[in-house]
Amino acid sequence: MPQGVPPGGPKKKPWRKILYEKQAYPDNYTDHNIFLKDLKKNIDFHEVSFLEACLGANLVLQEFCTVVFFAVVYMYMVSRWIESWVLLYGMTFTGFVCFVFYRCIRLGKTPQEFTIDRKKHSLGHDVRTVLTFIAFGQLFSPVLHTLTDTISTDTIHTMAFLMFIVHLVFFDYGVPAAIVSKSVSLSAAIFASICLASRLASASEAFVLLALATQLFALSPILRNLFNHHPIITAILFLIDLHFLLLISSVGAVLFLSAVFLINLICPVLFVKYQKHKDNIYGPWDEAVVKDVDNIRF
Template identity: 55%
Template sequence: MSNTKPIWKKVLYERQPYPDNYTDKKIFLRDLRKNINVRELTFTEAVLGSLLILQEFCNIVTFVSIYFYLLYEWIEPVVLLTCMSVVTTIAFIYYILVFSKNVIHKLGNDLRTIITFIVVGRLFSPVLHTLTDTVSTDTIYTTTFLMMAIHMIFFDYGVGAAIVSNSVSLSTAIFASICLASRLSTAFNAFILMTAAIEMFVLFPILCTALKNPLYFVWILLIIDIYLLVYLSNLALILYMSTVVLISIVCPFLFVYLQKYKETIYGPWDEAVVNDVDSIINNFQIL
């Protein structure tokens, strides 16, 4: 009777005269694989992917610019509220007619939500207006910057990553809005700013997700931001344009350039993956 061991096979649930952690040294490096199923993106694809980040950055800049225009009283609050209401109403009607199946039911629920927000917002705007009177303005601005940065980090850009959290992203944006609203001169202005926050950080992403085309929104927001920043601050405009170039051109270029240095390895040390479950069950029953 021969004592020669059979050739080791990398299979599951089959009796072999080898330890469970055994690996044949002759085929250890032979099974090494690099960059399996890796698809290199083009510069155009990388730029289009960065538009989602650029869109949310422009959205934040628009909101902050609205705050400063209200703070310096460069715009009539009633005019601003009217413009925002008209744009939101048009977008809402379009969303209801195009993307909603049960229009009547959806319209009724949304109208109740709008009425509730208007009533509660107007009642609590005096509280929001005086909420942080004892806090310095520098602290408020620093906190706002940090909250908006966290908002961008956790925002849902359509990528299924563990760091994505809609609740954290929305909560930080609303908290930053409350901080800024407390620095305005009147409770009505605070209510308008909170209305803008709801429209831009709650309703606007819903419409963007439904349309799935950020290019048009990015161009609209870019034009609005440039127009607002021209009268606000030349330095802010320069920093804004530099950030836009960084997000939409520099970062995609670096991403595409550094793709050739990416190297992921696969081999016998990886966890086993069961591909044919039925076959495994049949072999297990036979044993």
């Protein structure tokens, strides 16, 4: 029985959702028929196919392979299987090629888009940024190298592992969600890199590892985003990681393959299977949501 209607009492006027008139109902009364009339379920629901789910999982797998690649390079450096100068030259060449490629793609924009983009990201601005990074990197590498000397190696590895998980969780995979935070994701990856850099033999090696972290976690997502994180990039990273992991440890390679199998096959299958159970309800009880926060002016 509706709240506020006494049994056997006189019939009242129907309740209306208004405030300008005194009604014979309590202030907190709501007619359940009117209340549930605005109930909606699964607004704009789109059934995801298995192929779409795999393409979405490809974004996660690509960033996971990037993290694994960084970890493999660290293991090679700490084990003295690769010289830092070889890695530095390789990074410089790869970075230069990718930068030229990136600028060429930018030049392919429409004249208006290119004019706006050139004002924000001119060639001189990019060169100054690189020189500033090199100067400050060389200056602070000795400090960063000795920053965690008093902490045990096991603790350092655990901290780096947890920070890379944070990086993967908060990374921007192109899906609007409250948990996405580019700053948190990048900060976690750089913090993990600083922790691992302190285990290297010299400050110059620490600088090379931090430069690699900057390329992988700060710059490469920009270039990969231009290609919409194409699966070919994921395949290349996967093959590189698998090759070098097999040279280090067969157990590590098996664990890596298991993680790839879980991310790119098991998770999409489960997602497609259980998406039919999605049951989001919407109604007048929901809090107001600001859809375009960037346009708010205080």
